[in-house]
Amino acid sequence: MEEIPQDHPRYVSLMIRRKIVEGFEAGIVVPQGLLAHGRGEAIDYILGETTHPPALEATRAAAALLLLSKHPVISVNGNTSSLVPHEIIRLSKLLKARIEVNLFHRTPERVKRIKEFLEKMGAEDILGDSDLVEIPGLSSQRRFVAREGIYSADTVLVPLEDGDRAEKLVAMKKNVVAIDLNPLSRTSKAATISIVDNVVRAMPNLCRAVEELKVKPTSELERIYHLFNNEENLRRMIELIFRRLSRLAGLEEQI
Ligand code: PTJ
Numbered sequence: 001m002e003e004i005p006q007d008h009p010r011y012v013s014l015m016i017r018r019k020i021v022e023g024f025e026a027g028i029v030v031p032q033g034l035l036a037h038g039r040g041e042a043i044d045y046i047l048g049e050t051t052h053p054p055a056l057e058a059t060r061a062a063a064a065l066l067l068l069s070k071h072p073v074i075s076v077n078g079n080t081s082s083l084v085p086h087e088i089i090r091l092s093k094l095l096k097a098r099i100e101v102n103l104f105h106r107t108p109e110r111v112k113r114i115k116e117f118l119e120k121m122g123a124e125d126i127l128g129d130s131d132l133v134e135i136p137g138l139s140s141q142r143r144f145v146a147r148e149g150i151y152s153a154d155t156v157l158v159p160l161e162d163g164d165r166a167e168k169l170v171a172m173k174k175n176v177v178a179i180d181l182n183p184l185s186r187t188s189k190a191a192t193i194s195i196v197d198n199v200v201r202a203m204p205n206l207c208r209a210v211e212e213l214k215v216k217p218t219s220e221l222e223r224i225y226h227l228f229n230n231e232e233n234l235r236r237m238i239e240l241i242f243r244r245l246s247r248l249a250g251l252e253e254q255i
Helices: 011-025 031-046 053-068 078-083 085-095 108-120 164-171 186-190 199-213 218-227 230-248
Strands: 072-076 098-101 132-134 144-146 155-159 175-179 193-195
Touching (some): 011 031, 031 078, 031 230, 053 155, 053 175, 053 193, 053 199, 053 218, 053 230, 072 085, 078 085, 078 108, 078 199, 085 098, 085 108, 155 164, 155 199, 164 175, 164 186, 175 186, 193 230, 199 218
Parallel strands (some): 072 098, 175 193
């Protein structure tokens, strides 16, 4: 691949793009994943490609919830495996949580490829290719989940989701932690906790928050989790986008 000059003003964004393209060339990311990434990039551009306070608060609440959970599971797809493989593995070790490959555009070959890719990076016992059951009422390929993974989890981390599964997981009385740059998406609205941030920033932040909160008593974790309100947090993110756009357009004094 061509060299990206380090002094390029969009160096970080271009390097992230490169990872997605490499994932695509390796058969891990689907063409639709490239489109989804572009949509994410557009929102991240508006956010100034930085993590905002509401996202950090959501990340802390998510870390508390994941630590309080008896059977947390990390659901991974093509995009997340390509963008943050090391953080997925680090988080699974910190939480003793299983990783499960769960795909919207599911083929057995892709599941195998993603599993092998993560195993090569050090992941163990990845679920998603055997002993599968179906999520009730879900017609997409994402309905196939591992019996001892997502199906029996109490909390599922779903970075970069496509919408209807989050709703069905909540209907199954599971907690859902979403990472999605779009605060208006169905996933963000349905999730128990939505981290509105780029997965490349949210996953390292989540690992750090888990490390920090791991030593805290259960009562403190419960306090952090119960103080969090997802609807209110999403409202703050939408307002933040509105204010940023108004400022950029020079309209701020008029609102
Ligand atoms: O690997 P598969 O087969 O499971 O397919 C994965 C995709 C991403 C194609 C599939 O889940 C899909 O179609 O997703 P959507 O419906 O396009 O939703 C993706 C959401 O993730 C959108 O709301 C994007 O804004 C958001 N998004 C994209 N890139 C990032 C992101 N959120 C956080 N970090 C990103 N880097």
